[in-house]
Amino acid sequence: MAALVFVPAAGQAASWQDWQFNGFGTLGGVYHHEDGIEYRRDVTQPHGAQSGKLDLSTDSSxxxxxxxxLTDKLSATLQLVSKLNDSNNWNPxxxxxxxxxxxxGxxxxxxxxxxxxLQMRSDSNGIGYANTPIRPALEMYGNxxxxxxxxxxxxxxRPLGQGLGRFKLMAGxxxxxxxxxxxAVLDMRHKPFISGYLExxxxxxxxxxxxxxxxxxxxxxxxxxxxxxxxAGAADAAAVLDSANQTINFYGLGVAYDEGNLQGSAQYSVWGYNTRLGGPDTHSLLLESSYRLGDLQPYVAASWAWSKRDYVATGLAADNPLNQVALAVQQGFFSNQFSFTLGSRYELTPQLxxxxxxxxxxxxxxxxxLETAPSPSRRRFNVYSLSLDFVF
Known part of the structure; x- marks a missing residue:
């Protein structure tokens, strides 16, 4: 990070008076009443909102x-964020x-x-004030x-025809x-990736x-x-659980509309696991819309995630307890879930x-x-959320 400060000037010198400090944050509360479930906003959080308890950590930051x-062409940015992280603390x-x-240009x-x-309608993933809903759709963005x-x-x-073309490549x-x-924690530190989009x-x-x-x-x-x-002789099941050094391919398509008071988007994505872990592809679909009424902006969304429940048998005796262990691990990579969201945003001030x-x-x-107590049947429940988003 020292490089952000001690960079030799090149070209026209820039004034330190042009540097800016901005802050942002969210105070959010989440409540639900589904036993055996901890509700999270994404899979980096080690725990979530428990049944019957008001949770202030899921959405707060x-x-x-x-x-x-630094010069007329070169600039630097440093951003620190404190939120519930994968180490179960709030260290910035x-x-x-x-x-x-x-x-x-x-x-x-x-x-x-x-x-x-990640998000088609916002490039400020962690700034609640810059986004319409309290959190991105779990089924599309949570994993x-x-x-x-x-x-x-x-x-x-670049200009392209009567519109504007954009290409972005990310790697690291x-x-x-x-x-x-x-x-069950998946270590993704220092894992290489390449990503991009055409828009x-x-x-x-x-x-x-x-x-x-x-x-x-x-x-x-x-x-x-x-x-x-x-x-134990279950080589196939062991291979299914071998995720290390395997890869995932992701593809997504989306269209968005934004004119006047009306905004909306339709997005589809598919995850393809290049490993036997998790079985078939996971598909996601998101439909969302909002409408501005002065300082009030109601919004609605529906999102799905689905995959086939294809299991690989261990080949062990039916009463072997390893069967249930292997089954539970495989099931953890399946996704079959639907969410319907209704909400509203009210602009108290230009910063709140x-x-x-x-x-x-x-x-x-x-x-x-997070399912802390497995359910033999489908779960159907509501989650209630409030948030106060601010910038300064």
Whole structure:
């Protein structure tokens, strides 16, 4: 990070008076009454909102950003964010720490610590005030993590026909752990990836095609479990649980509309596991819309995630307890869940907004949610959320 300060000036010198500090944060509360479920906003959180308890950690965060020019073309940004992280604490972490070189127009290259550009209608993933709903749809965005990485991104923007074309390429090493189930943590630190998208905007319409390729890590205790299965003669089941050094391919399509008071988008994505872990592909679909009525902005969304429940049998005797262990691990990678969201955002001031949101969930195989007590049947329940978002 010292490079952000001690960079030799090149070209026209920039004034330190042009540097700016901005802050942002969210105070959020989540409540639900579904026993055996901890509700999370994404898979980096080690725990979530428990049944019957008001939770203030799921959506709350506080961040600060320092940015400014070093020359007429070169700038630096440092952003620290405190939120519930994968280490189960609130220690501030750098989510941005990069140098940016600006070409003509909106084209640029950035090097350092960066965030994946995930959301189609917002490039400010962690700033609640910059987004309409309290949190991104779990079924579409909750498992696309970690989003912090060390590397580079390149953005090229050019006029194309009557619209504007944009190409963005991101590459580097991911930073963070993912909690897949209670006690099961997937180590994604220093896992390489490459990601990018092609986008075309004309008038109120925007279309995007995105792709991502990343390496997987290994889950807590997976190596020991694989060895036990191999020794028991269940080589196929052991291979299913071998995620280390395997890869995932992601593809997405989306279209968005934004004109006047009306905004909306339709997005589809598919995850393809290049390993037997998790079985078939996981598909996601998101439909969302909002409408501004002065300072009030009601919104609605529906999102799905689905995959086939294809299991690989261990081949062991029916009463062998390893069968249930292997089954539970495989099931943790299936996703069959639906959410319907109703909410509203109210702009109190140009720097302060309050939001209220209700989510109805229909869950067969939970995605993002932590299931602390398995249910023999589908889960159907509501989640109630309030948030106060601010910038300064």
């Amino acid at each position: 506080l961040g600060g950003q320092l940015s400014g020019p 972490r750098p989510t941005w720490a990069f140098l940016k070189y600006q070409f003509e 909106d084209s640029s290259v950035r090097v350092g610590r960066l965030l994946l550009d 696309i993590r970690p989003e912090v990485y060390d590397g580079v991104d390149v953005t090229l923007v 090493d991911l930073y963070g752990d993912l909690t897949l189930a209670p006690g 075309y905007q004309q008038g109120p319409w925007t279309g995007r095609f995105s792709a991502r390729h990343l390496a997987m890590g290994d889950a807590t205790g997976a190596a020991e479990l694989r060895e036990v299965l191999r020794q 907004a309050v939001k209220a949101q209700v989510d109805y969930l229909d869950v067969k195989d939970p995605i993002v949610l």
